[in-house]
Amino acid sequence: MAAVNGYQGNTPADPPATNGSKQPVPSTKTVDSQSVLKRLQSELMGLMMGGDPGISAFPEEDNIFCWKGTITGSKETVFEGTEYRLSLSFSNDYPFKPPKVKFETCCFHPNVDVYGNICLDILQDKWSSAYDVRTILLSIQSLLGEPNISSPLNTQAAQLWSNQEEYKKMVEKLYKPLNA
């Protein structure tokens, strides 16, 4: 709780560049980056209280616009026993625009490229303000076990997916534990 309160009144030193270049200056005091801040604080509180197993997220030291998240591979998938770190960066347009989400841990997956970019519809054109950090992380967690093979970012992973035994070996080979 103390940590959550610690963010109040903190303006981010270096918010990520906004997507819309010609955004009009807000004419009311109601909606501005303060509301993004408030929303992110609520999300953080919700995540801390929610206690979903297998996902977590927390803002970086002094910037509530940049979060680090972790997800663990679900049971009975080839990712069981692995844990991945992700970065989430929010713009002033949040929650109208999705945060930029990337894997920071190497993840051998059909819909994740070598730079950690993720191909997931809700992070692109099917984004809506009804999603939040929690549902994003849960969606990515379920994407791990249920890849979309038809439009892969990593074709090698897509091809190997049908052979789950070999795939699991590859996941284990490439896996770097978080605190190693």
Add this chain to the structure above:
Amino acid sequence: MQNQNDLLKDESEIASSISEIKYEEWGNCSTLEDEPSFQEEESAKVPYVGDKEPLSSLAAEYQSGSPILLEKIKILENQYTAIRRTRGDGNCFFRSFMFSYLEHILESQDRAEVDRIKVNVEKCRKTLQNLGYTDFTFEDFFALFLEQLDDILQGSEESISYEELVNRSRDQSVSDYIVMFFRFVTAGEIRTRAEFFEPFITGLSNATVDQFCKSSVEPMGEESDHIHITALSDALGVAIRVMYLDRSSCDNGGVTVNHHDFVPAGTNEKEEASAPFITLLYRPGHYDILYPKSSCKVPDNVGK
């Protein structure tokens, strides 16, 4: 150690083999592309909500167009004086509804209507909570809409002028919030009455109610059709008239302009008899706002 070296070697091999894959082969996912599409740039030249224009500006658009359309526009000119265009960004129905509704309240100062819709807004909030939406995902949007309702009623320090209403409707940080408020309300209504909406949704696409809400209602920029209009009208208890300007014509020779009134469930007969105060013009793929001639109510026998 041996093992670890192998591991590193494998990893770098895989990494390089992945990065050799050409960009074109990466499927249709545009994670690396962040530029606005041509369409977005084009539509950005039109304000979210335009100025009121005489209806003759509609005819001017179709000068050398289909005779059926020109004839229909003539009919519209008998009943309507003006049009207000909205940006074709996929949010035009919600944006048209927003402006039309708030403008009506500003002009009529109908406090009873504001009190009535606030009750419905609170019901919508409960609906979303019951459906398991997290409060913070929708509360800002609700708060902003309620704030606009208070601001357009005159007599308080926050009261706003007509010009300010136009400004706010063009200001992304207000306009998009209200559009999103309507999207939440619409999705909540569809999900709560899933058994009612399901046949319409399956008729339109082979999506489930949940998929439909996630892919066609909740994301900004997704276009609206009958399902959205019915749900929003029912949820807020506001009737909406839509005039259809398309190429369809009747067999009996005469050209008429079809219209449909979306009348919320539970409307009493007296209210039903009067024309809705919101009239939208539908052209395939787009909604704008229409202004009726003040003395002329559209007779109910017009091309139902």
